[in-house]
Amino acid sequence: MNLIRMKYTRWFNISRDGISRNNPIMIAVLGICSALAITNRVENAIAMGLAVTFVIIASSLIVSAIRNFIPTKLRMVTYMVIIASFVIVVQLVLQGFFPDIARQLGPYVGLIITNCIVMGRNEAFAVKNPLKYTFVDGLTNGLGYMWVLVVISAVREVLAFGTLLNYRVMPETWENWIVMTIAPGGFFVLGLLIWIMRSATKNYEEMAI
Amino acid sequence: MSEYRRMIIFVLVLGVFTSALLMGVQALTAERIERAAEAHLQTTILDAHDVNYTAANFLEVFEAEIEIRELEGLSFYVHTESGGVSILFFGFGVWGPIEGVLSLEPDFETIRDVAVLDQEETPGLGAVITNPDYQALYVGKSMYPELNVIHDADPDDPNEVDAIAGATRTSEAFDTMLNNAYQEHREVWMAHHD
Numbered sequence: 544m545n546l547i548r549m550k551y552t553r554w555f556n557i558s559r560d561g562i563s564r565n566n567p568i569m570i571a572v573l574g575i576c577s578a579l580a581i582t583n584r585v586e587n588a589i590a591m592g593l594a595v596t597f598v599i600i601a602s603s604l605i606v607s608a609i610r611n612f613i614p615t616k617l618r619m620v621t622y623m624v625i626i627a628s629f630v631i632v633v634q635l636v637l638q639g640f641f642p643d644i645a646r647q648l649g650p651y652v653g654l655i656i657t658n659c660i661v662m663g664r665n666e667a668f669a670v671k672n673p674l675k676y677t678f679v680d681g682l683t684n685g686l687g688y689m690w691v692l693v694v695i696s697a698v699r700e701v702l703a704f705g706t707l708l709n710y711r712v713m714p715e716t717w718e719n720w721i722v723m724t725i726a727p728g729g730f731f732v733l734g735l736l737i738w739i740m741r742s743a744t745k746n747y748e749e750m751a752i
Numbered sequence: 753m754s755e756y757r758r759m760i761i762f763v764l765v766l767g768v769f770t771s772a773l774l775m776g777v778q779a780l781t782a783e784r785i786e787r788a789a790e791a792h793l794q795t796t797i798l799d800a801h802d803v804n805y806t807a808a809n810f811l812e813v814f815e816a817e818i819e820i821r822e823l824e825g826l827s828f829y830v831h832t833e834s835g836g837v838s839i840l841f842f843g844f845g846v847w848g849p850i851e852g853v854l855s856l857e858p859d860f861e862t863i864r865d866v867a868v869l870d871q872e873e874t875p876g877l878g879a880v881i882t883n884p885d886y887q888a889l890y891v892g893k894s895m896y897p898e899l900n901v902i903h904d905a906d907p908d909d910p911n912e913v914d915a916i917a918g919a920t921r922t923s924e925a926f927d928t929m930l931n932n933a934y935q936e937h938r939e940v941w942m943a944h945h946d
Contacts, residue, residue: 616759621762624766624770625766628773628774632774635781638781638788640784642791649872649879
């Protein structure tokens, strides 16, 4: 019993779940839509990662704070309303303060509402756990999402544009890979990354016989 | 029954709380969003006329180089040095409104630049209208008597531009909104500058 308890109440255990052991993209394979769509430039990936991290933390904290008042039948609706509100907040702030990034991310900011990671953390963690653990869980899941996005976009931006964070890193003779600017390029990079990570961590799905 | 009442109260409280949050953020950002949209329009017009500017001085450059003429309720953004004119176009695409700037040479017929400010078309298909390579196809074409955005356009015909493959409805909508805006503005412009 003590063992199980410890698993949920140690910040490093929760952190390791979000960042590596149960990484939302590479292990749970959630949030793939945005991971493919906006990872053609590193700055977009960072902005999207921060936006999603903020939405996960904020919505998880609210859900955790009111978890004893949420009627069981209204659980999902409550998550949706809270998540949608924070996504609109992110959208307005981006449009007001970072209009260029808002334009490049386009519809994908609004689509954070349907990002499975956010709702997944609310239902799987926030609704059953106290505030401080929820905060760690939200933060680390957001960061787990963000670092994968940054890695994918770093590979794609270098190959697709010869730049990294808009600084030229490839020689002038570099031939841009058009495939990397579009979603299929993201598929290749993400697929390879998941393969490498799962091989390295020996994380295999159980074989169905 | 008491469970039912609890649910209603909960929904009401949640609604009030989230509305208050959204209204607060809206009040804080509304002015900045408007200013950002204005700045985007101004820099787009400056780009169309190949004017150099920096993020810090675009407002002064815009006021010095571009003259806004209001004629019969329509706005014409005239680049005083070259005589080129920019007009705004607006219309409905497949998923939502499309807004942009059409810039013309001093003859008010030849296209100098096409730029899209705002759109919600399908990424990778209709959203190609925001791609500079696609917009470059319009440069040098003539809006008079009419511009046709069609498949298999003849590159030598000054009134034909290639439509986007896989986005026929966006292309048609784009064709319509460009021509509507042009005809509307042309009448007024010609009446004042024969």
